[in-house]
Amino acid sequence: MTIHGWFATVLLFGVFTVAAVARAQSPQDRFAAAATALSEGAFDRALGEFEALADSGFEHPDASYDRAIAYIQRARSPQEKPGDLGRAVAALVETLELRPDDRQARAALETVRHEIAQRRIRAGREPAVVSPSLGRAVVGLLDESVWTLGALIGSLLLSVGLGIRWLFGGAPIRLAGGVTASIGALLLVTTCPLVAAAAYYRTTSRPAVVVVPEARLLTENGTPLDRKGSPDAHPAAPEGAKVYVLDRRGRLARIEWGSTRAWVLATDLRLVATR
Amino acid sequence: MTRWLALWIHLAVLLLAGTVLAQGGVSVELSTARRAVEVNTPFRVTLSATSAGDDVRSATPTLRPPPGITIVGGPSVGTQQQMTISGGRTSMRTGIRATWVLQATRTGRFTIGPALVAVGGSQVRSNTISVEVVPVGQGRQLQPRNPWGPLMPPGWPSPFGFPGDPGLQLDDEPLDPDRLPPYPRELATDKALDDIAFLTATVSPRRVVVGEPTTLRIVAYGRGGRFTEGKTTEPATSSFVSYPIHDTSYGMDAYRVPIGDQVWTALIAREVVLYPVDTGTLTIGGMTMEFLTPHGRPYMGRQIVRSSPAVELVVTEPPQAGRPPGYVLGDVGRFNLRANVQPREVTAGQAVSVIVKVEGEGNFPNRLPMPQQNGVEWLQPTITDAVDIDGGRLRGTKTFSYVVRLQKTGRVALGQLRLQYWDPVRRAYESTHADLGSVVVKPSQESTDAREEAVDRLAVVTEPRLVLGAPPREPLRWGDRPWFWVLLGLGPVGVVLVAGVARAGLSLSERWRVQRESLATQVARALTEARRSAERGDAAATASAGERALFSAIEDATKIRARGVLRDDLRDKLLEARIPESLAAEIDELLAQFDAVRFTGSADLAPTELLNRVQHCIRFVKRLSRGRGKA
Numbered sequence: 091m092t093i094h095g096w097f098a099t100v101l102l103f104g105v106f107t108v109a110a111v112a113r114a115q116s117p118q119d120r121f122a123a124a125a126t127a128l129s130e131g132a133f134d135r136a137l138g139e140f141e142a143l144a145d146s147g148f149e150h151p152d153a154s155y156d157r158a159i160a161y162i163q164r165a166r167s168p169q170e171k172p173g174d175l176g177r178a179v180a181a182l183v184e185t186l187e188l189r190p191d192d193r194q195a196r197a198a199l200e201t202v203r204h205e206i207a208q209r210r211i212r213a214g215r216e217p218a219v220v221s222p223s224l225g226r227a228v229v230g231l232l233d234e235s236v237w238t239l240g241a242l243i244g245s246l247l248l249s250v251g252l253g254i255r256w257l258f259g260g261a262p263i264r265l266a267g268g269v270t271a272s273i274g275a276l277l278l279v280t281t282c283p284l285v286a287a288a289a290y291y292r293t294t295s296r297p298a299v300v301v302v303p304e305a306r307l308l309t310e311n312g313t314p315l316d317r318k319g320s321p322d323a324h325p326a327a328p329e330g331a332k333v334y335v336l337d338r339r340g341r342l343a344r345i346e347w348g349s350t351r352a353w354v355l356a357t358d359l360r361l362v363a364t365r
Numbered sequence: 366m367t368r369w370l371a372l373w374i375h376l377a378v379l380l381l382a383g384t385v386l387a388q389g390g391v392s393v394e395l396s397t398a399r400r401a402v403e404v405n406t407p408f409r410v411t412l413s414a415t416s417a418g419d420d421v422r423s424a425t426p427t428l429r430p431p432p433g434i435t436i437v438g439g440p441s442v443g444t445q446q447q448m449t450i451s452g453g454r455t456s457m458r459t460g461i462r463a464t465w466v467l468q469a470t471r472t473g474r475f476t477i478g479p480a481l482v483a484v485g486g487s488q489v490r491s492n493t494i495s496v497e498v499v500p501v502g503q504g505r506q507l508q509p510r511n512p513w514g515p516l517m518p519p520g521w522p523s524p525f526g527f528p529g530d531p532g533l534q535l536d537d538e539p540l541d542p543d544r545l546p547p548y549p550r551e552l553a554t555d556k557a558l559d560d561i562a563f564l565t566a567t568v569s570p571r572r573v574v575v576g577e578p579t580t581l582r583i584v585a586y587g588r589g590g591r592f593t594e595g596k597t598t599e600p601a602t603s604s605f606v607s608y609p610i611h612d613t614s615y616g617m618d619a620y621r622v623p624i625g626d627q628v629w630t631a632l633i634a635r636e637v638v639l640y641p642v643d644t645g646t647l648t649i650g651g652m653t654m655e656f657l658t659p660h661g662r663p664y665m666g667r668q669i670v671r672s673s674p675a676v677e678l679v680v681t682e683p684p685q686a687g688r689p690p691g692y693v694l695g696d697v698g699r700f701n702l703r704a705n706v707q708p709r710e711v712t713a714g715q716a717v718s719v720i721v722k723v724e725g726e727g728n729f730p731n732r733l734p735m736p737q738q739n740g741v742e743w744l745q746p747t748i749t750d751a752v753d754i755d756g757g758r759l760r761g762t763k764t765f766s767y768v769v770r771l772q773k774t775g776r777v778a779l780g781q782l783r784l785q786y787w788d789p790v791r792r793a794y795e796s797t798h799a800d801l802g803s804v805v806v807k808p809s810q811e812s813t814d815a816r817e818e819a820v821d822r823l824a825v826v827t828e829p830r831l832v833l834g835a836p837p838r839e840p841l842r843w844g845d846r847p848w849f850w851v852l853l854g855l856g857p858v859g860v861v862l863v864a865g866v867a868r869a870g871l872s873l874s875e876r877w878r879v880q881r882e883s884l885a886t887q888v889a890r891a892l893t894e895a896r897r898s899a900e901r902g903d904a905a906a907t908a909s910a911g912e913r914a915l916f917s918a919i920e921d922a923t924k925i926r927a928r929g930v931l932r933d934d935l936r937d938k939l940l941e942a943r944i945p946e947s948l949a950a951e952i953d954e955l956l957a958q959f960d961a962v963r964f965t966g967s968a969d970l971a972p973t974e975l976l977n978r979v980q981h982c983i984r985f986v987k988r989l990s991r992g993r994g995k996a
Contacts, residue, residue, distance in 0.1 A: 289844025
């Protein structure tokens, strides 16, 4: 065998080896290993693997769900760390962001939030339940895809109705065209602002969850927010609260929590992956 | 011998000049309100010099006290006017009033004076006065009674012309440092910044680290004896935390301080310990102070406001080298920690009190690094200060009272509290610590139940998913894409556009059709037809087409539907329509030709001639119509 032949053989062997290693360390394999460890109760090992998966950019609702389970298991153990339930909430919120119709994740999220509220009550603190702002509440009634489809259908119906009214001369057909156009116009007028608002919220903010026992609300300068004048004022966002990050400056992040806009330490939050 | 002669001559000249001046109206009198004074007690001596003219206004008074008496203030010189009415005549005298503050150092009888007043290059001597100096405690019995007694507030001037203000004094006498009482060294200065009054500002030390104290001292100097501060603007110290040692000059001791060959009165106006909170070259602004006499009147007879110069100091951070973890910038001084934890045994969920005392001197910490751990919750502390300025340094105790809620059961070690600080004396980082010990936390029935309940609640969500499900669908998120909004509007707007264009086309078509059928068009079409018929030699067809063209032209020009009018009446109708008679006749004749051609088949004119006449008539009718339109 010539030198070129040897070189080609070695190169081929290297390529196969790399491919094999890459295959062994694919996100799916790492997920499977972590899920197995989790089912065996090794939540610490599983947590490390799930966090590494998330850091590598792998986003999957089931990986997020299992990460939440790992944090819940640790929260139930003596090795519990402050903020474990908040991180579990963050993972479950992420699951629902990636798969909004995941009922199991929704139920788990309610359970964990209930547990956080109970713990706060036992510690003598208020549960601090804050409703989202009206705009987000309305936009969040349905997924942005639904609003988008609605707008498209509205546009189509309006076009067809107008066309019928113009093309056909018979009174019944013109009436049908008018009704169709009216329905389409109504649908279009209703859904267009919602599509625009959903796009605005999606592009200007990012969901996050408080992963410390309390995220103190601060001013831009980092001093505690003075909210004595507000009747429903909370000095801090509780663990597990879903907030929207609007801006980031240094170690502070500007958030929207309900109708409140304030700054918190960025390390108090965990950003949630979205589709 | 020559010196003695010169002296006698000089004295003679002086006496002669004084006599001349006195005869010329210059009046000089030395006086004192107290003929008996106590030893070491200041008393005033006043020289009054007046004249009928203005020559005494610029006079300079001098007084040489006898041995055993010293000048401790003055002279303070002011102007005066005296008006005398005698025998119906009014005379005005102007002059000066000079006051000295003297002090006797031993008892005895002393003769003071004469004082000299330099007037226009000559000197005028005053009278002498005699003063009895008695031991301390005996002077009050010898005081003359003030005739105004209870009517005048204490310290007010005498209504008999006595300046009555100890502040009106100037120390122009040559200085004898041995005769000055001792004064604090910080009041010494080697240069007067002003002729009358000034402020100095010093800061020491001038290079410090953040949190290290430095002392700002502002000293006020006045040349006219004692003074007090009036309106004052405090120095700007925004980059510092300040603790005043002396925040006012009221009550401060005033000292006589030599500056050059003059004696000034000096007192500390402000003394502040400053703790810098910023780094860099920091500036302390100047202080502005109005100088007043001790009785609140303008110092030396006028408003005197002076400012201290701004001072700078360099503030740096303590060195990075060797800086321990947990050191908080600004914690500078020398401290000790003491901690007390009570009680040492609680049930889960209950709290213990941890009182931490920071003792020492320096810039006390504002918070302490408490050892955090799970199950041990440190609530916000209550902080009490018992610190004060002592010897130019902040000393005392700062107490941090914590409530610590314990959730973990068992023996909970609270850990060790360690405070890192910078020692400015040793120029090194130091630390002090306090062991908090441990607390025995017994489980409570309530917490056990709650814990179990919590575990049960979370137990329903512990099953992981072992297999990845379907990946998330790609959502329709087009709201931020411009083409989506174009697409939305394209359908309805497209339909509307198409419909509009179609309608516009139809409308254009209709208008075109109408236009096609207009009279002018009809004229043109008929003429074309007539032309073709004439070319063929068809007289009847030419006549028929020409007649139609002519009727249409008449209708177009006059709105007379000539086709429906009897030919016999047409001429009149045309004339009514202001058609010239010649043209009306020509039209009538031409129509007769047409009738002849159509009914008889023969005509006087050839088809082309017919056509020409028709065209001629139509041209005239059109021209007529255009002319009317313009009119």
